[in-house]
Amino acid sequence: MALVFVVDDDPVTGEAIAAALAREGHELRVFSAPGDVLAAAREAEPAVAITDFAMPGMNGLELIRALRELSPDTTFLVVSGQATVEDAVALMKEGVVDVLVKPPRARALRRALALALRQHELAAENRRLRQALRDRRLLENVVGASPAFAEVLRQVEQVAATPATVLLTGETGTGKEVIAEAIHELSPRAERRLVKVHCAAIPETLLESELFGHARGAFTGAVREKPGLVEVADGGTLFLDEVGEIPLDIQAKLLRVLQEGEVQRIGETAPRKVDVRVVAATNRDLEVEVREGRFREDLWYRINVIPIHLPPLRQRGDDVLLLARHFLEQETARLGRTDLEGFTPEALEALRAYAWPGNVRELQNAIARAAALAPGPLVREEDLPDRVRGRTTEGQRLVLPEDMTLEEMERLMILHALEVTGGKKKEAAARLGISLATLYRKLDRYQRGDT
Ligand SMILES: Nc1ncnc2c1ncn2[C@@H]1O[C@H](COP(=O)(O)OP(=O)(O)OP(=O)(O)O)[C@@H](O)[C@H]1O
Ligand SMILES: [Mg+2]
Secondary structure, eight states: OOEEEEEOSSHHHHHHHHHHHGGGOOEEEEESSHHHHHHHHHHSOOSEEEEESSOSSSOHHHHHHHHHHHOTTOEEEEEESSOOHHHHHHHHHTTEEEEEESSOOHHHHHHHHHHHHHHHHHHHHHHHHHHHHHHHHHTTTSOOOSHHHHHHHHHHHHHHTSOOOEEEEOSTTSSHHHHHHHHHHTSTTTTSOEEEEEGGGSOHHHHHHHHHEEOTTSSTTOOSOEEOHHHHTTTSEEEEETGGGSOHHHHHHHHHHHHHSEEOOBTOSSOEEOOOEEEEEESSOHHHHHHTTSSOHHHHHHHOSEEEEOOOGGGSTTHHHHHHHHHHHHHHHHHTOTTOOEEOHHHHHHHHHSOOTTHHHHHHHHHHHHHHHOOSSEEOGGGSOGGGGGSOTGGGOOOOOTTOOHHHHHHHHHHHHHHHTTTOHHHHHHHHTSOHHHHHHHHHHHHHTOO
16 A cells, blocks of 8 residues: 555645545545645655645645655656646656646546556665665675674664664774774765774873864963864764773763763863764773773763674684685785785685684784785785694694693683683583583682682
């Protein structure tokens, strides 16, 4: 069932048109004032609008233009007693599907409506496809297909449409900034700015005025007034990287931005309204920061509205290989090396076996280096950094540090097992070949610190 608007300044004509279409099974709404039509279109977009041409206040053409702003997929039929051939041509140019002469015959009306509905479906489908294409293009450089990463992308698509505050967590190099960009690009704010603040990189003494701005003469050196980055991001997205590094006193002002949508420049008394969407990132555990009094609890609640955790690369399975190929293509294109075609099986195996503590960034650097070094046509294991080649294929030899005790080794193995099982103790115990009780006992001992 489609929503169809009928507009005629003469209610009798409007009702007659609706009556002729009553049995087509659509939801018909009849209007006699153009203003009412626009108000209704704001509530629900009609598939088709059938409108009179000569109306007091706003003629058919003006109404069509105004409606199209509100409802871009609506298609139009015009019913007119007076439209000249020239008018009809102008209307068709505006995308009006058909111009019918008053009083329209029921059969002609029904046929025109069917045509207009089909055009509407095409227009809507077209826009959906364009949107999907745009989304895919935006995410083209965000690589990953593992279940863990697919879940991240699903969350990104879901939150992008909302103005909700997002907190990105994850180890260094897992792609927090990449994901912050994706959230902005896929959001309705994409036309406006994404302002990035690397909180750890700005000296504490400058951070406050950078974020919130200042009045002229607010402090020595403030020779002219300056808006803060929060204001610069108005209407757009503010990316607060390393949000855990923000000192407590500045956290209070940030809370105000999130809570009231207000920012106050240093040296000014009146707050200014701002509309910013905040995406924050941290590789610290903010819960610990809160517990230890370094991060305000109320701010944490405001920032942690939608947490998205980026899994470390070692938990993303074959994404390592997808990313390696992606970075190799990027690098060969950049270096103009058409002779490099891929990796040897041994190189792929080494890439897959390594734990990547520096995550995607470390992988990217390793591939960039290999692309410069490899004689070609394939990147070999020996073109990769030494640490990546730590485990070789022959016999999977483990390289042991010389000064390690058995205790330490055991502890490392247990931590590793917990890591690869995502913290699931039962699975980790099974992997290690010990009972769950033994695992608990050992963990308990590590926690007490008497290893
Ligand atoms: N899924 C991905 N697909 C393609 N490139 C990625 C992906 N994730 C990360 N990268 C690349 O890896 C590098 C590191 O990513 P990014 O800077 O977003 O990490 P981060 O989590 O912000 O790290 P840090 O905590 O150290 O700031 C960047 O060059 C980025 O382009
Ligand atoms: Mg970062």
